Amino acid sequence: MTMKRMFRLSLLTAGLLSAFAAQAGTVALQHARVIDGKGGAPLENTTVLIEDNLIVAVDTDEQAKLPKDARIIDLSGKTVLPGLISDHSHLGMIDGLTAGPQNFTRSNIERQLRQFQRYGVTTVTSLGLNGPLFQTLRAEAHAGILPGADTFGADRGIGVPEGAPPMNVGPDQLYRPTTPEEARAAVREMATRKPDLLKVWVDDFHHTLAHKMKPEIYTAVIDEAHQKGLRVAAHVYYLDDAKRLVAAGADILAHGVRDLPVDDELITLMKEKGTWYISTLDLDEAFYVYAEQPEWMKSVFFRNTLQPTLAAQFDDPAWRAKVLADPQKVKVDKASLQTNLDNLKRLYDAGVKIGFGTDSGAMPLRIPGFAEHRELQLIVQAGLTPLQALTLATQNAAALLGLDDRGTLAPGKRADLIVVDGDPVQDIRQLEKIEAVWQRGQLVSGPVVP
Incomplete structure (x- = not known):
């Protein structure tokens, strides 16, 4: 990747992060495939609801109850898993x-x-x-x-x-x-x-x-x-x-x-x-x-x-x-x-x-x-x-580490998570297709590979 290309990418990522950081309230990651970290099969068509720095709900899209002011992010075809x-x-x-x-x-x-x-x-x-x-x-x-x-x-x-x-x-x-x-x-x-x-x-x-x-x-x-x-x-x-x-x-x-x-x-x-x-x-x-x-x-x-x-x-x-x-x-x-x-x-x-x-x-x-x-x-x-x-x-x-506040995607846990374009359960190399990283409920990083 050329330095010019990397610079343009860093500007785009910085703009994306600033846009999210400027908004407060509830975030709904919708239509995702969710690997919750507990060892069970991925949850398809699932919504992860985040308020402040915590996960408040992990439900099917049909069952999810969204606040009126929730920011909705469509993650169709993407996988969400714990950091x-x-x-x-x-x-x-x-x-x-x-x-x-x-x-x-x-x-x-x-x-x-x-x-x-x-x-x-x-x-x-x-x-x-x-x-x-x-x-x-x-x-x-x-x-x-x-x-x-x-x-x-x-x-x-x-x-x-x-x-x-x-x-x-x-x-x-x-x-x-x-x-x-x-x-x-x-x-x-x-x-x-x-x-x-x-x-x-x-x-x-x-x-x-x-x-x-x-x-x-x-x-x-x-x-x-x-x-x-x-x-x-x-x-x-x-x-x-x-x-x-x-x-x-x-x-x-x-x-x-x-x-x-x-x-x-x-x-x-x-x-x-x-x-x-x-x-x-x-x-x-x-x-x-x-x-x-x-x-x-x-x-x-x-x-x-x-x-x-x-x-x-x-x-x-x-x-x-x-x-x-x-x-x-x-x-x-x-x-x-x-x-x-x-x-x-x-x-x-x-x-x-x-x-x-x-x-x-x-x-x-x-x-x-x-x-x-x-x-x-x-x-x-x-x-x-x-x-x-x-x-x-x-x-x-x-x-x-004796930490009960992270490691799985569940209500009450820290909203530390990765969004991946693909399904790492089918192929672990798909985990490299990182699109976003969230920490404490904030989008902190964008795509690793443009």
Whole structure:
């Protein structure tokens, strides 16, 4: 898309949003196909009634009772569904091709939140590595005065000395305790800032790091967090670590198990303890897929998510050749993805609680907004239906966060929703045909692709 074309589109979208923002009262989205997020079949010929920031009714067109002053929007042939919710992303870590504490700025985080929102992700969880600025931005997001997706987070999080996470972070973005007592003190300090979750990094990143987190450290973190009424999400890779963490009381496995097939022991433990699982399928695929140049990389939907330096890297034959010249790395990442796909299906079928997240924003290749759409496509590839995948990304994702005000389209819920030209239940790729995003009852974004 040319810059001139993008400028004209932004003017059109801005005009559309201004026109809606200038009007108050009730909005009736009529004649829509509605995926309400509860897992049932889509509701055809349905009206969604919005007043202020809430949904007040979801009825058939025939049964809908509209106020005389309602603004009516005809959505014939369109699908309405809840805004997507990410249980595992990161904010302010990346900018272009760089990753580091220098990127944890208001302007960069706002840019990312707007991109999430534009791609239909209306709630984001920044799962650790959050500096002091995060507390202010989270409060502004909850108050509706920060542009972009609503924001939750896990404060700084707890890593390993000379170990995970290996990325460059500032001293006010992470704790690396050496003893259980230091770990408990870190939890107590974070608790004063009232985080939504806590995060621990446990594994050694494919044996590339010198140490894993000692069990006595994460056990102390989990125990102290639970005393403070906080839940703990754990960064994992290996099956053995997952079992030990669940047994120790970890509330969320923040990544999929990718070294071995999950077994009955883990499944039984997770169901007994109510542990949540976030597969983050896109994570491993992102290491190699952009070098392979799949057809979908040519789409405007994808290209519009890329900052110029990242787009240039993807277009660089030398970069692609370098990635693909490391067959061991590609082999490992592809094997990890396949194991993750298989494990997700088995855990889902067994009735383990599954959330939704991608680790988007943790590194430049995990692209905010697009990663969530790719994750849904990979969930379907794993063997779930599109409707099941969408339910994970809406109702389930809200439940993982303990949010009962969003995730489904029902009276009393926040009016956070996506309008799509097509039917993603028939083809999950149809979700890319975003025509509008609504948040808190306001039209906040227009078409992603003109």
